[in-house]
Every structure is written in C-alpha cells, then in structure tokens.
Amino acid sequence: MKRREFLQLTGMGIGGALLTVPLIGNAVDMDRLLENPLDVLEKKRLADIGLNSAKANGATYADVRIGRYLNQYIFTREDKLQNAVNTESFGVGIRVIANGTWGFASTLDVSEAGIQKAAEKATAIAKANGKIQTEPVQLAPVQSYGEVSWKTPLEKNAVAVPLKEKVDLLLSANAEAINNGANYVNSALFMINEQKYFASTEGSYIDQDVHRIWPNFNVTAIDPDSGKYKSRQALSSPMGMGFEYMDPRPSSKKEGPGGTMHYYDRYDMIEDAGLAGKQTKEMLKADSIKAGKYDLVLDPNHLGLTIHESIGHATELDRVLGYEANYAGTSFATLDKWKSKDFKYGSDIVNVFADKTQEGSLGAVGYDDEGVKTKRWDLIKDGVLVNYQAIRDQAHIINEDESHGCCYSQSWNDVQFQRMPNVSLEPGKEEYSPDDMIKDVEKGIYIVGRGSYSIDQQRYNFQFGGTLFFEIENGKIKGPVNDVAYQSNTQEFWNSCSKICDKRDYKTFGSFFDGKGQPSQISSVSHGSATTRFDGVNVINTARNI
Template sequence: MPKPREVVLPPTPRSAGRSIDESFTALPLRRLADAALARARALGADHADFRYERVRSASWTLRDARPAGSADTTDAGYAVRVVHGGAWGFAAGVDPTEDGAARVAAQAVAMAELSARVIRAAGTEEWVELADEPAHGERTWVSAYDVNPFDVPDEEKTGLLTAWSERLLAAEGVAHVDASLLAVQENKFYADTAGTVTTQQRVRLHPQLTAVAVADSGEFDTMRTIAPPVGRGWEYLTGTGWDWDAELAELPGLLARKMAAPGVEPGSYDLVVHPSNLWLTIHESVGHATELDRALGYEAAYAGTSFATFDQLGTLRYGSPAMNVTGDRTAEHGLATVGYDDEGVAAQSWDLVRDGVLVGYQLDRRIARLTGLGRSNGCAHADSPAHVPVQRMANVSLAPAPRGPSTEELISGVERGIYVVGDRSWSIDMQRYNFQFTGQRFFRIENGRLAGQVRDVAYQATTTDFWGSLEAVGGPQTYLLAGAFNCGKAQPGQIAAVSHGCPSALFRGVNILNTTQEAGR
C-alpha cells in the first residue's frame, strides 16, 4: 500500500494579531487543567487531556421585514478524557473549582477502568493507543476576522436585515421575504499530559435571504441568496468578501424568470456546476467518504459507511485526472479551520485525492495509530464540553487549475447542457455512492451560450461515475469557499461547521431527472 504524501504543516499557526476574549482568559483555566491532569496521572492514566469550552450562538430571523425570532445562548463547561488500561474514559463537569476538576478526572479514569473490563470480557484485543504528536507548548490562535459580530449592537444587525428585506419586498413579483443571521463565537482551552496548552477563538457567520413568489394560481417558488457561511466577522455583511448589493439586485429577476421557466426534459446533459452548488456534492460524496473512521465501519450504526474502503488507498480511481482534493484545517475563513484540534494536533493541509486517485483520509490520533498511517492530520473535534471529541471533517476542497478557464469559457465548450447554481436538496446512500442533488438556479446551455432558466432539475449519479466525468475545472478566479454550519455525526449526535472550496467545473454526460415528474410516479 503506498504511503500518503506527507502533510504540509505550518511551523506555528498564527492569528493575524487578533486577541482572545478577555472574559474567557480571565477564567481559572490553567488551575483547572493542572488539577485534572495531576489527578489523572496519579490514578495511572497513560494519557489525559483537559478541554474547557465556551460556545456562544445567536440567531436573528425576520419574516417580511418584521422580527420573527431571536436567540442568544451560551454552552460552557469542561471535560477530561483519558486513555487508561487500553480504553477510553471521559467525563464532563461545570464546577469551576480545582476540586471539581479533579473529581471529573477521577470519573474519567473510573469509566476507562470499567470500559477496559467490559472490552476484555467481550474478547476484543483492540487497545486504544494514540499516534505521536509533538508537544507544542503554549499556543494561542484566533480565526481570521476584523469585527466580532457580538461587538455589534443587535439593533444594527436587525436593521441591516430589515433594510435588505424591504428592498426585496419592493421588487415586482416578490410576495414574501425570509431573512436570517446566525453567529457563533467558539472559545476552547486545551491542555494535555504531553505538554501542549492551546487557547483558541473562532468566529463564524451565516446570513441568508429567501425571496418567495406566489402566482395567481397558487403556485409558488423561492430564490435564495448563494452567499456562503464563512469564518469571518461583521465585515462580511458590510462589504468585505461578498457583493451583497449585486446579489440582492439580481434576486427578484432570477425568481421571476424561474416562475416562468419550463420544466427540464430528463436525459443526459453536460453540466457546468458553480461552486455554490458543487461544494455540497463534495461534502457528501468526498468529505464524508474519506473520513477513515467511517471507511473502517465505526459510523455504521448511525451515519453509514464508505465505498472508499481502506484496502483501496492508493488504487481507487475516484475520478478523472482533473480531480485533486485536499483536506485542510488551515484555509483562511474556513469553517473547519483551527490552530489545533481537540487532541492538541497542529492544523495541516494534505491530499485526499490526487490526479483522480484516493491517496489519503481524514484522521484523528487513534485512527492514525490503528491503521499505521503515522501522524494524525488534526481531525478530532467536539461541539460542546459535554461531548467527547470524535473524528470530524476538515475543509475538504477541490483544487482549481492554476491557469484554468473562466466559468464562461467552460460554458462555451458545451453544446447541450445545464449550468447549475446554488444548493438546495440532496440525497445519498449510506456508503456515499449513489446520490441525487438539486439546486437554486438552472440555466439551459445551447451551443455554448446560456439560453434561459429551467426548473425541477436534479442530477443523479454514482460518486465514481460523476467524478470520472469531470473534464475540466476552472481557474482560481472561479474558486469559492462555501459550506455549512450543521454537519451531523456521532452518537450522541454532534454538529460541526465545515467549508468546501472549489472552482466551477465541467462534467460530461450526467443523468438529469425532472423532480416533479419523479414525485408524481
């Protein structure tokens, strides 16, 4: 089995000068960690780590330019995880005292001892061991943003959403407008018995507007903004990173033309897929499929398995030679970007698919050691202090061609096809192999030119057929980092935010369904 290419590791993840929230650093984080780790060592743990986490999540929603709801919640506490007797132990608490932290550590060790007895009684010999990771000392990391959205008055947030909603409502044919904004500030403190101590802060935003049209017949449809959720601050809504004026200006016209558009004729078409749609296909068919815990069967009880099994590493023809996909914890503004993961592993970038061939997986420290792949690439994450870290998705992205074509040039090479923009619904099987995706906007391509919208489009394929039909990817000028706040995994369930970058891309001979006709069968 060929060895995956060595990961690319920046010497020290940097935070561009931003500082950690003082209300977080004022907490007795080191004292709690020292007490917990000392107790775990005294009780014989082979490894122990302490994680204090505070996650503030807020949302604002408007319906027809009027407030429809808001929320502002904070989840805070700490957890201790140990390896003892070849088994995991985990416990969480909220008592902010050294004695409380020590008690939680003792509970984690007791759980490991019980788990070890149960495992041995069951006859398994799978001991928990962790891949080596250098001790990083004390490190601080803050994500890339200019203005923390929680420093902006709520009146300013709802005022901007109101103004945008009123602008859309004033347009002909728009009957209703839904507007929402989600904001998260995530603070984590981590310390382990090897000597790594990290303090981190991540900020992310997800703004969204949806315009609704209703015909006299009662028929209705929607058109949503394609601006992606991002690891940015308030500046994202006021001019940096997205042209909101242009997006809002074109939305009513796109909706009106969609209402008048004919349904698609099913059949085989060439597709040019915009990154605002393709990111979700990458997420479902590549991102989840290359989580190695899934490929090994550890997610089978809940979220499925993977067709990209471990025995195919280095040989599986995932797609065409134009397909180059990376896992990346370092991408600027990425939703899954960190300085260090929840096992103290430094952020990295590495290949998953190279020239169309599967060459890597996403790993945490246990899976890396279990499979002999060497070092973890930093994919352990927990979404709250009450949850144990599990293997979670990095920013999984399709690389553009260095001097590749524009989207218009990709379209010009298509005689009969469809141009797909924006994500909507999706469906994929438990092995991440058979899938179907829809979108926000579909345009006919005739003789290399756009020829109006069509409706009710879904593209359907198997993962390897779809990526095998990839003929060309656009250049860097077509690249967009999109993603989602709510990727789900594990039992008990956890969610994680993750981004997927990609250029526009051309696929040949993809099966197209008419969703209205399919629903009527």
C-alpha cells in the same frame, strides 16, 4: 436550562434543515457574550488540577478542555424581527486513557473541586471500559507545543456589532427582495464564537478563539393566477470570519453566467436579496427541463455540497471502518481500494485535498481538539484515492506516523472524535473562466446554489438538485429552466469531470450544522472549488418524477 435542551425556533422559513436549530447553552444577555470570565493563567491552573487528578487516579494520558461556546441567532420575516437569541455554554470536558481504554466525563462546575471530581469520574469510566476492551488504544505521537494561542483573523467581531445594525441589515435585505417582486422573505444571521482551552499530559496548553458567521434568507414569489410559487435561497456561504464578511468590497463580487453573482471573501446580502426577488419571478415563467443526458457546469456554491456528501463523508476513516454504520452509514471507499494505490475515484484532473488551515474557512483552527497542529493533506491525487481523514487513535490503521489534526467536539460536554476537515477540489492550472466553460458546452445545464439531495448509506448512488438552473445550448445561456436534478454514482460522476476553472474562480461553500455521531454532534466545514464541468450526466425532471 440544561445544555441538552433545544429551543424550538418557528417561523423561520429558511428551508427544512433550518426549521429547528439547536441552540446549545443558557439564554443570556448580549453583554454577557462580550465578557471574559477566565484569563489564560486561570485556565492553565484549573487544567493542571484536572491533569494531575487523572494521573493520580491511574490515567496514563489525559486532556482537559475548558470551553465557552457563544451563539447569537437573529431571525426576521418581511418587515418584522421574529427573534434574537443569545446563548452561552461553559464547562469542562476531561478525556483519559486508563488500562489502555478511553474514559470521558464533563462538568459545568468550573472549579477546583468540580474539575477534580470530573477527572476521577473519567478515569473510573476508563477502567470500567477496560474490562471489555479487546485492544489497547494506540495514540500517534504529537509534539508538545507548550503555551500557545490561535485566533480567527478578525476585522470586526460580529457579536460586538450593535443588534440594531444587524437587524436593520436583514430587514433591508427583506425589503429589497419585496421591491423586486418577492411576496415573502425570511432572513437569518447566525454568529458563533468558540473559546476553547486545551491542555494535555503531553505538555500542550492551547488557547483558541474561533469565530464563524452565516447570513441566509429564503425568498418566495407567487403567481396569483395559477397559485404556483418559486423560492430561492441566499447565495451566501458561511465563513470563518467576523462581521467584515457583511461589508462587501467592489473586488469581492463578479457577475457570472446567467446574471448570477459570484461572491468571494465578502457578501452583499442586500444585492443578493434583490436579485433573488427578480429571479424567483423569472423562475415562475421558465420551462420545465426535458430529461436526458447533459453536460453540467456546476458553480462552487452548488458543487460544495456534492463534494461534502460524495467525497468528504466518504473519506472519513471511522465511516470507512464501519463505526458510523448504525447512524450515518458506511463508505464505498473501503481500505482495499486505498491499498490498491490505483483506485480511480475521479478523472485525472480531480485533485481533492483536506485543509484545516485555510483562512476564512469554517474549519480553520490552529490546533484540533486533541492538541494536534492542523495541516493540509491530499485525499485524491490525479483521480486516485490516496488517503483518508484520521485522528490520533486511527492513524496507525492507515500506516500514518501522525494524526491529520481533524478531531473536534461541538462542546465541552461532548467527547471529541474524528470530524470532517475542509475538503476541497483544486482549481485548474490553465487560465479558464466560467464564461469560457459555457462557450465550450453544446448541450448542458449551469447549476447554481444548493437544493434537495439524496445519497445512499455508502455515499455512492446519489441525486442532487440546486437553486438556479440555466439551460446551455451551443455555447450560450438559453434561459432559466425548472425541475432539474442529476443522478449518478460517486465514481462515475467524478470520472466524468472534464474541466475545472482556474484559481480566480475558486471560492467556498460551507456546511454550518453538519451532523455525525451518536449522540449526534454538529460541526462546521467548508468546501472550496472553482466552477467545474461534468460530461454526459443523467438529468431527470423532478416535477414528472414525484
């Protein structure tokens, strides 16, 4: 199987976005996922062959990425295992600058001859591209780190956990949902391990071992009399952790408004599935929302997606410059707004930062895919747009002296480019809980979890749904409601932000398969926040707006 081929996985039922999941690589036995085909000394030796070959053929800069990308995906439905898939993708990507122009080539032949040939090809491509290049590539300087390594902090490697234990967990969650009123339930567990070795002509040799995990399910209850149905997805978040994420601790969960559970650095899938079974039955009896203006209280599991779409994508510099216009759109947050130094993206309490060092997040790595040490930086400060996301060849455009360290490629076979880091909303500084926030709302809606959404090509006008909705009246949860979505534009919405809970309530949402680029690539990124209030937002009734 070629790595560009995709395995069609059917019957998942976890939502439209997951009906087909890209599995990059060859199907392998599970034991293969635990093997180590190359030690770090051999990686360095092979990388040097690529670097020397590129320089000998006229490259002024080169980097070599030896990548091994491992996936294990498990799918169940009710009391049955539907599929368990293990894949491995292993190869080398070489990027060079020759005649001031980029060139890239890759190979699955991880040998001296294969790497040398790929380096020669990358250099030839750069020279050919140089004939039409109008401006030479400008790389921001980067420190030479020598030989270093980084690994996701793990308590338990998810791939090493016996398959039966993982399947039993999913089936137990399914049974708990059924026992609590669900008619149908699908569940899945996604586990990814990226073993990446980076070397460059600037003297860095970086070995990284990155792990991610995502448990998910979809529960459906049906009213036999009317035939109507309601569904609820898991309130989990994908994480940059091992299987310890599935081993909940008492301090990792707390009951929130409306009887929802707030999960932090651990996740109780069985408990969440049981609660989902009960809540889908309650949703069948709930009233439909009356359209109008409401104060919104947004749980972090919901707000993360809004941050992702209206701030994360909007502050990607390549999108701002129009490089993504043909596929994924542009951005309203143009350079003139940043240069003005006073563009009010949000209210004074809105502080948004980018951070690829946050432990447990999906985007956490020690170094990005062009050998830049990762860091944290501000995007929005006191409501004002102050920066973007930029990599080495973009930094000069916004007068930065160094890259932000947010370059990424989904595999050895794809060229690395600017990808979204973790983008998060700072929690409030005063002690303030979700219950306190509910008490301060006269007419509002508390929204938990992600739902369908739509946003325009400039990341400006949008509409967001959710998973669970609870009407608030005179400071109290009145009960669940249905058919809720809110409409706004990015600037109006973030300027309506009036209160943010404190750091005790801070947690992350994650996007496991975020797409961008042509050819399209996927990446994983987290968005942290605490429960947040937005005043006077337009809410529509989706059942009456079909």
